[in-house]
Amino acid sequence: MRRPLHPFRRRLWLAAGILIVVLGAEVGARGVAPYLPPPARYGDAATAVKVAQLDRGEASNRCTPVVVVGNSMARDAIDPTIVSGELPGSPATYNAALDAANPALLRRWLSDEVLPRARPRLVVAAVSSLDLNGASKAGTAALTAYNGAPATAAGTIGRLGSWFDSRSVFMQHRRTLADATIWAPTLEHLRTGTPTAAPDEDRLATVIGPDGAGRSRRRSSYVPQNSAVRAFVQQQLLNDFTIDATTTESLIDLVQSIQAHDDTAVVLVALPVTDEFIGLHPRGAADFDEYLAVMRRVATATSVPFVDLHAGALPAHFADTHHLNGVGATALSTALAARLRDPGVALTEANVTCRGR
Amino acid sequence: MSIAVGAIAVGAIAVGITTASCSNTAGSSGATTTAASGLRGTGDPAGTSADLSSIRRLTDMAATLNTKGVACALEYEALTDEATGKKELSLCTIDGELATLVIWNDPSSVTRFVSSAAAAGDVIAYGQQWTVSVADPAIAQKVADALGGKAPLVSAPPRPSADGQGAVTAGTSGQLSSG
Numbered sequence: 195m196r197r198p199l200h201p202f203r204r205r206l207w208l209a210a211g212i213l214i215v216v217l218g219a220e221v222g223a224r225g226v227a228p229y230l231p232p233p234a235r236y237g238d239a240a241t242a243v244k245v246a247q248l249d250r251g252e253a254s255n256r257c258t259p260v261v262v263v264g265n266s267m268a269r270d271a272i273d274p275t276i277v278s279g280e281l282p283g284s285p286a287t288y289n290a291a292l293d294a295a296n297p298a299l300l301r302r303w304l305s306d307e308v309l310p311r312a313r314p315r316l317v318v319a320a321v322s323s324l325d326l327n328g329a330s331k332a333g334t335a336a337l338t339a340y341n342g343a344p345a346t347a348a349g350t351i352g353r354l355g356s357w358f359d360s361r362s363v364f365m366q367h368r369r370t371l372a373d374a375t376i377w378a379p380t381l382e383h384l385r386t387g388t389p390t391a392a393p394d395e396d397r398l399a400t401v402i403g404p405d406g407a408g409r410s411r412r413r414s415s416y417v418p419q420n421s422a423v424r425a426f427v428q429q430q431l432l433n434d435f436t437i438d439a440t441t442t443e444s445l446i447d448l449v450q451s452i453q454a455h456d457d458t459a460v461v462l463v464a465l466p467v468t469d470e471f472i473g474l475h476p477r478g479a480a481d482f483d484e485y486l487a488v489m490r491r492v493a494t495a496t497s498v499p500f501v502d503l504h505a506g507a508l509p510a511h512f513a514d515t516h517h518l519n520g521v522g523a524t525a526l527s528t529a530l531a532a533r534l535r536d537p538g539v540a541l542t543e544a545n546v547t548c549r550g551r
Numbered sequence: 552m553s554i555a556v557g558a559i560a561v562g563a564i565a566v567g568i569t570t571a572s573c574s575n576t577a578g579s580s581g582a583t584t585t586a587a588s589g590l591r592g593t594g595d596p597a598g599t600s601a602d603l604s605s606i607r608r609l610t611d612m613a614a615t616l617n618t619k620g621v622a623c624a625l626e627y628e629a630l631t632d633e634a635t636g637k638k639e640l641s642l643c644t645i646d647g648e649l650a651t652l653v654i655w656n657d658p659s660s661v662t663r664f665v666s667s668a669a670a671a672g673d674v675i676a677y678g679q680q681w682t683v684s685v686a687d688p689a690i691a692q693k694v695a696d697a698l699g700g701k702a703p704l705v706s707a708p709p710r711p712s713a714d715g716q717g718a719v720t721a722g723t724s725g726q727l728s729s730g
Binding site for chain 2: 237238239240266293294331332335336338339398400401410411412413414415417420421422423425426429430513514
């Protein structure tokens with residue numbers, strides 16, 4: 195008859211068994227990972243693409259003195275190649291704008307992902323009226339997705355999970371591995387030896403260029419009174435339009451957090467919109483004027499320049515009510531660079547040279 | 552030895568629980584587009600009840616479009632609007648034109664949406680629980696063909712364009728005409 199194990203040794207065996215299973219799962223996941231669909235580690239595919247682009251720049255020790263942030267309007271409106279070419283010394287410029295990114299999301303995105311990788315000297319923050327709408331469904335959904343994504347989860351537990359996620363291939367692929375429908379194609383890829391995972395930075399090549407700028411609306415033309423666009427803007431972006439103290443504070447917090455990172459300079463920008471877009475705010479121009487007033491107040495409170503480019507664009511410059519097309523992006527980027535050279539901003543070659551790494 | 556085997560079993564169960572709990576958010580259905588019965592009682596404005604495809608996730612819809620050569624990269628991926636019956640909502644640009652993609656909670660919501668769109672002269676493609684709204688009927692037809700849905704022909708009033716010219720709309724005969 196075998197003697198029962200001492201409780202301590204029993205626990206030791208149990209721990210060893212769990213360790214074997216965990217290590218086995220990790221080794222197995224690493225072996226099969228190239229044949230699985232890319233894991234959804236970020237809130238959306240665009241975020242994953244931009245992280246991959248920033249990683250590539252960091253890995254190649256590329257210097258990026260100027261970074262643009264904002265929502266999809268900024269992504270489509272500001273062409274880094276044109277801005278760079280128009281600025282003294284042609285500093286490398288990257289467009290880090292994300293869909294529906296409000297100041298609260300940009301605060302986390304910049305602090306955790308963009309600034310440590312790009313180490314810019316100047317951040318051009320293009321903030322739109324919809325970004326300051328505390329009730330925006332799109333803004334809320336984007337922030338919720340960002341804060342809940344494995345790689346960018348918020349809170350202590352979330353950050354702990356993100357730490358594991360960044361180091362364990364099994365953790366990254368755990369959702370995919372639990373989805374039985376992917377196993378047949380995965381086994382086929384394994385059998386033929388053809389990896390499935392495309393590099394992240396190439397996944398949205400039709401939407402995001404290698405410099406982070408938008409591509410999908412380059413050829414689009416503005417069709418006024420498009421009911422689908424109007425419904426989306428009214429129901430998802432400008433719904434229940436409210437600029438409250440919390441929203442204003444989050445914009446101030448965004449600017450100050452950038453300034454606190456190696457004294458990075460900030461310029462606030464208002465992007466062009468159509469009259470139709472202004473009219474889609476619940477109170478029309480009154481809401482839009484309130485947004486402009488908040489932008490001016492925040493710029494004064496944080497001692498940063500405010501470049502107001504909301505007016506003057508031609509209808510032919512727009513892809514829809516609030517996104518610029520390729521023609522509009524060229525005009526806006528040229529105008530923005532000119533304003534950055536103005537005495538009010540006084541961007542010189544000296545203040546956009548690379549930081550040492 | 553039996554304890555070691557037991558420990559491994561416990562570990563495996565723990566890993567299983569981890570993956571199973573995660574799968575709730577990942578979802579597992581909707582990877583393929585399957586033809587199903589028609590949209591019953593839709594008040595189909597085109598007056599037919601052909602089989603319509605069933606697509607339950609926007610990522611599947613975009614994947615199917617891309618596979619069929621209709622480039623569509625989703626934007627605003629995380630949107631939902633339960634108040635209006637929209638389970639998933641997103642945008643993509645198809646042939647340079649903005650398309651609004653919606654997965655609805657149930658086919659009756661699609662019925663109502665299709666009816667109101669038809670009444671308003673809006674251009675859409677639709678299936679059992681999905682709709683795609685665009686401005687150009689040719690793109691709607693392209694989407695419907697790719698996804699196995701329908702794009703009812705509408706006599707839409709000419710849409711004003713930015714340069715003052717009317718946009719292309721579909722005529723009742725099914726031939727595209729410049730509006």
